[in-house]
Every structure is written in C-alpha cells, then in structure tokens.
Amino acid sequence: MEYNQLKYIVEIVESGSISKAAQVLFLSQPNLSSQVTQLEKEIGRQLFIRGNRGVTLTKEGIEVYHYAKQVVSQFELTKQKLLNHISENKIKIASCGCEVIEPAFFEVCKVFNQMNYEFELEYCNIEQCIEKLGSQEVDVAVIPYTSLQYKKLDQFLINKNLCMQEIFTGELKVHVSEQWELSKKAKINKGDLRGLVHVKKNILFSGMFSLDYEMRQLGMEFCNKSLVTHQIKTYEAALAHLPSFAITPEWHCNLEVNSYLKRIPFAGNPISVTIAVIKRNNEVLRKEVLYFLEQLKRYK
Structure with a gap:
C-alpha cells in the first residue's frame, strides 16, 4: 500500500468518478483503474461498485475512504507547514460560537x-472542532455539550486521544427578542412556541452532536418551520424581525452578552449544558493558550 493509492481513493470519491479523478490527478483512466485494482487485491476488499454513472463505495470502501482521508489531510497539513514556513507564533482556536469566547480571545490578541503573530478564531460544530484538534490544525477547541451528549462525546474523545476540562455550566434556554410578547413569560411551555419560526445556529444543529435529540426530549419535534443561520448577525436579525425563537445554551457566568435577547427557561426539567476546553493528551499548552484559558475562567 502506498500513499499515492490512498490519495487516488480520496480523489475518486470526491470527484464522483474515475474519469474525473484521472483528469485532476493527470493520470490516464486505465492507469488509475489499475492502481485501484491493485489496492483492492492487496487488502482483499472491493472498494468501489462501478456503474454507468460513476462509482459508489462499498461498505468496506467507506471505511477505507475515511482512513485514507485522514492520512491525506494530515500529509497536506504537514507539507503546508514545512514548505510555506508558517509562523510558530500562529495561535488558532476552534469554537462552537459561545459568546464568552470572543472577549477572552481578544485579550490574548492585546497581550x-x-x-x-497571527491569531485565528474558527467557528465550527463540535465534531469539526474535535477533528481539527486531532489533526493539529488548532491549538485547543472550546465546545458546549449537553448532559445527554456526555457519554458519546467522552468515548469519541478517548478514541481520538483527546481530553477535556470543564469551564462553565449552564442549561438550554429559549432566546426571544424583547419586542415579542413571548419575552414577558417567566417560563416557556412547548405550546407557547407553536406557529413560530425556530431560528437555529448551524454549528449547534449539524454533525453527530446536533441538538436535534435534545429538541425531541423537550417535546419540540413539532417545529417544522425553521431558519438555519451561519452568521451571528443573521441569527440576531432573524430573532428581531420574525415571530421566532431559538434554543441555545445559557451560561452561568458573569459576562453579559446579547442583553436585548431574553433568556427564558423551559417549564419542567432543564437540560444541563457544559462548556469545556479540549486538548490533546499529554501536550503542554503554549503560554498564549494558557492565558486564553485564564481569561475564560475569569468569567466564572
């Protein structure tokens, strides 16, 4: 098995056909097909089902593709760092968009x-945060997780050789603009939300750690009108302009954010949420990252 063969597998899957992949790789189609056949013989598994409309992965092919993708991604990342002379003073943090992250991050930039120096704060969902940390694309990741997600998340991190440390706790609450009548309620029942648009942050409702299961636990599977947002400005504008609501973590911390949005608890049993920092096992964090975590803890 050679690196190029793994690269070929990834390109075929992402191109959708052997002929398209051959063009991208500057190989002849027969040569590329031969390379795939050799790999299939070597590992004793059929990876693709060939058809008139291209190729589809077999069950074994899906498994091989995921491993190949990790190898190719790590290789490209290493090549980029070695050849492009990326500064050692680059600080990169992945986050699911918790409002308390930005003030702490800006303090690092000031000091x-x-x-x-190059600073970068990247927003992505929990699964993507973990993948980026595991592939060393970021220094640390800061993520929220609910009490219902803990067991799955803990096992996922063990498999990735990652560990986490709790920073804040909180619970899921309803975000409502103060201009709507709903904002005057002390607690929210699911019936109060019928007919309203559910405004969803994409990073909280995508990937294997989506909040969809939590919505079912709250009895909100009836919500069939939703608006998925990718930017915080769109999220805030949607809540202001539409008869709508959002479900989002509310943190027990001393930093006030989005004061014009009312945070209303659910009637009944709350779903607890934790925000945690994730890092690689046995890695000594850089002083800049440690300072960032110290700033976060000031808000407790």
Missing part, C-alpha cells in the same frame, strides 16, 4: 501583540 501577545508582538510582530509576526
């Missing part, structure tokens, strides 16, 4: 403002 470590020497020449040749």
Whole structure:
C-alpha cells in the first residue's frame, strides 16, 4: 500500500468518478483503474461498485475512504507547514460560537501583540472542532455539550486521544427578542412556541452532536418551520424581525452578552449544558493558550 493509492481513493470519491479523478490527478483512466485494482487485491476488499454513472463505495470502501482521508489531510497539513514556513507564533482556536469566547480571545490578541503573530478564531460544530484538534490544525477547541451528549462525546474523545476540562455550566434556554410578547413569560411551555419560526445556529444543529435529540426530549419535534443561520448577525436579525425563537445554551457566568435577547427557561426539567476546553493528551499548552484559558475562567 502506498500513499499515492490512498490519495487516488480520496480523489475518486470526491470527484464522483474515475474519469474525473484521472483528469485532476493527470493520470490516464486505465492507469488509475489499475492502481485501484491493485489496492483492492492487496487488502482483499472491493472498494468501489462501478456503474454507468460513476462509482459508489462499498461498505468496506467507506471505511477505507475515511482512513485514507485522514492520512491525506494530515500529509497536506504537514507539507503546508514545512514548505510555506508558517509562523510558530500562529495561535488558532476552534469554537462552537459561545459568546464568552470572543472577549477572552481578544485579550490574548492585546497581550501577545508582538510582530509576526497571527491569531485565528474558527467557528465550527463540535465534531469539526474535535477533528481539527486531532489533526493539529488548532491549538485547543472550546465546545458546549449537553448532559445527554456526555457519554458519546467522552468515548469519541478517548478514541481520538483527546481530553477535556470543564469551564462553565449552564442549561438550554429559549432566546426571544424583547419586542415579542413571548419575552414577558417567566417560563416557556412547548405550546407557547407553536406557529413560530425556530431560528437555529448551524454549528449547534449539524454533525453527530446536533441538538436535534435534545429538541425531541423537550417535546419540540413539532417545529417544522425553521431558519438555519451561519452568521451571528443573521441569527440576531432573524430573532428581531420574525415571530421566532431559538434554543441555545445559557451560561452561568458573569459576562453579559446579547442583553436585548431574553433568556427564558423551559417549564419542567432543564437540560444541563457544559462548556469545556479540549486538548490533546499529554501536550503542554503554549503560554498564549494558557492565558486564553485564564481569561475564560475569569468569567466564572
């Protein structure tokens, strides 16, 4: 088995056909087909089902593709770092968009403002945060998880050789703009939300750790009108302009954010949420990252 063969598998899957992949890879189609056949013989598994409309992965092919994708992605990342001379002073943090992250991140930017520093805060869902941390694309990740997600998340992190440390706790609440009548309620029942648009943050409602299961536990599977947002400005504008609501974590911390949005608890048993920092096992964190975590803890 060779690296190029794994790269070929990834390109075929993502191109959708052997002929398209051959063009991208600057190979002849017979040569590429031969390489795939050799790999299938070597590992004793059929990876693709060939058809007139292209190729589809077998069950074994899906497994091989995922492993190949990890190898190729890690190789490309390593090549980029070695050849492009990326600064050692690059600080990159992945987050699911918790409002308390940005103030702490900006404090790091203020203190470590020497020449040749590059700071990046990337927003993505929990699964993507973990994948980026595992492939060393980011220094740490800060994620929220509910009490219902803990067991699955804990096992997922063990398999990735990652560990997490709790920072804040909180619970899921309803976000409502203060201009709507609903915002005057002390507690929300599911019946109060019927007919309203459910505004969803994409990073909280995508991937294997989506809040969809939590919505069912709250009895909100009836919500068939939704607006998925990818930007915080769109999220805030939707809540302001539409008869709508959102479900989002509310943190027990001393930092006030989005004061114009009312945070109303659900009637009945709440679903608890934790925000945690995830890092690689046995890795000593850089001073800039440690300072970032210290700033976060100030808000407790």
